[in-house]
Amino acid sequence: MSTATTSPATSPAAIPATRLLLRAGLLTLLALGGTFLLDPYRNYQLATAAGIFAAVAGLTLLVGLTGQLSLGHAVLMAAGGYGYALTATRVADALAGSGAADGVAGLLLPLLAGVVGALVASGALGVLLGLAAARLRGPYLAGLTLALVIALPSVAGTVPALAGAQGVSAPFVPVPDALAALIAVEQWHAWLAILLTSCAVTPLVALRSGRAGLRMRAVHDDETAARLAGIDPGRVKAGAFVASALAAGLGGAVLAVVTQQVSPGAYGLGFSLLLVVAAVVGGLGSLGGAAVGAVLVTLLPWLVDQATGALPADLGHRLQGNLEIALFGVVVIVVMVLRPGGLARLVRGRSRNTSLSTNTER
């Protein structure tokens, strides 16, 4: 995590830090327990939603708190995914020769190395983008990040290690023997996804509620005033971008663990815009809203698919792939008309609308 934003944040948040960790731990346990209620396919959907949640959480913080619009978070996820897949594969191959491939070490080492790889890859890209973000504002940053998404397939096709449209595969993480009788592969992957996602989101919560969050809001509200108060807007913006990129990178790693593959097709323009939709519908700046938005963008295409399946084949085929895009547009419009603060407000009611409006309703 960027030192510029985290280190000052820890001191004032020292007392609630234990409470924060406790809450994060409780919620994680609750989610882990929840997987027992789901069938394998829904656990797979849950794991996917968790990965998307990590990325949307980073994005919603970036857009909601500092006002930087990134349309390219899919690329940061892809960077995390590629980082995970390439590192984990290397480590798994190296272990396979050494005889340590079996047992817990053989299971965890590739996974952990892969996560580090994901953080390094997405962090590096995040730093580059953050440097640009410190100098660009509004539509220019959006344009830059948009260009990255469009360039992804070409980059994947040009760099041999990324293996073009076919993508690279990530090693499969099997269920540990001790748990094999208890849970299925999908549930195990959902667990991993939940754990990784909580590692991505909890620091964001700390950032948001700590001093760094205040700085971000200050920069968002009035850069000149922030500068007068001794805040360097460039550093704050770049730091926010890196934090957001790391969360997205972990989200990409989650998806790589779950699907064992990373390909540019999975991180196209449509998906990138869906992340923005999830952040907007959930409520900009709200992490709980990000969770709702992530679940929505995971489930809606599936529900549409179920619905079109019931239609006559000819009509169904024509609607497939198109209907969900239209539906997302409708959802955004309806939510914006009825609840401008996003779905998070639906849960919390309207009482706090006024106190947070400066940060979330731009």
Place this chain on the structure above:
Amino acid sequence: MRSTTSRATPRGRTGAAAVLGLTAATALSACSTPAAADVPGVTDDTVVIGTHQPLTGPAAAGFASISAATAAYFEYVNDRGGINGRQIEYVVKDDGYNPATTQTVVRELVQQEEVFAIVNGLGTPTHSGVLDYLDQNGVPDLFVASGSLTWDQPEEYPNTFGFNADYVTEGAALAQYALDTDPDAVVCVLGQDDDFGEGILQGVELVADEVAVNETYSTADQDVTAQLGAMKEAGCTHNVLGTINGFTALAVGTAAQMGWFPAWHVSSSGADHPTLVEYLGEDGAPALEGLVSVNYLPHSPSSDWYELFTRINDEYNDGAPYTGNTTYGMSVGYQFAEALAAAGQDPTRESIVAALESGELRGNGVAPLTYSADDHFAYRTVRVAVVSDGVQDFVDAAYEVSESGATAVTPQETPLENEGVPAG
């Protein structure tokens, strides 16, 4: 004080969201704990199987008609009592040729639809992403619609079987035919930048001493002008193409615009004449004259299978235009029906794999199937087809390819029996 309240809010909201999510989840709940069950997808009177196909997206134009043909063949079989008294239910999911979507729809097929097997999942980039998943879940992964060598790894993926003649076989046969017809041929290769193109190139290198130029394209490309320019410059006389239909048409059309008419030797995955004519239009069609391709399926008007499939196509597929995809799709259907019939009165996932590995299945191709315990490819023999006066038909040449190269053989088509419905 205010900062404390605002600090607590995000957690509160996350909590509320989590509870909401859990409530929704409980409503749809079922347990995830693994349990031993009957054979998935098989009941007393049905067998449910599934596939992933590009029905929308860039690859749809070339391949969407395959699953329709397969479904039509199954309907034909079902009308004649099915296999061992069981009706075959074929669930087709659209993946838009996007590997990420394939991941989702295949899980849907396995976990929601609880299919007995995945049959004819289409595409190398798409299917390689679900290979491990299917293996871990012990789902038979039959007749993958791609010629990548990936499907032939019986040790690692004991349940995966390829359908197409592998790309290396095709590449070797195409190049050998070029050398047999013109010993002075300058052989060049244009291939897709994945396993497909690489396999074709490997095959060409197996038989040709020298590949003058090797160019590649990506399916995201808009044109292949640069590649063809380089090939023309190098004086290629015979171009071996590892291209899908759309890019075969693009290559032939672009060369014709350059006023260049070399010999085209095209993989079966991209040499379907009616489809190519559709791409090029009637004006561009003459450029396809003399186009050489190879095939392992009975796609020839002189074949009994072709005649039967044409009838099924008229009756069960609303008389859709008959193309190579129709022969392909129906052959997939026939091959599955034959394997299912051989898997016994009460088929299990193990027994259908055992039936395939027994080596007793014949298929309906230009040579008997080569499946065995250590070979998970269907065809090692391909027959040459040439477009002549606008009709694509077999010539007498056929090649069997092994590691030592391509050998000319006499084709021996499996005869049609019992109206194309395998007996149990």
